[in-house]
Amino acid sequence: VQLQASGGGLVQAGGSLKLSCAASGSAFWINTMSWYRQAPGKQRDMVAAITSGGREDYADSVKGRFTISRNNVENTVYLQMNNLKPEDTAVYYCHADGNVPVPATIKVRFVEAWGQGTLVTVSS
16 A cells, blocks of 8 residues: 655644645454654654544544544545644654455454655644
């Protein structure tokens, strides 16, 4: 599967952006779709995640400002970012994970994929 992210850009503090990430190819195994971000010199951290059943999870720093959603039919995940702050500046990556059956066994194996990053810059 390939993940294609889009929607980044430059915005002033207090503004909004909406990121999109579409999965193409064989995506039947995807359970959780997430957004991560990485600021210069810092580690990549999870921002928000959503399962195929719709359960959402957010980093404390974005709760109440960001909303994650997904379209399971189109295998697309979105991140609506409101009230953006300069500290939200980072490269945002979409991520997908799930389990696929191991042929001829009853086991499954964990599979994940990363999209290319999209830069979000928030000016003060």
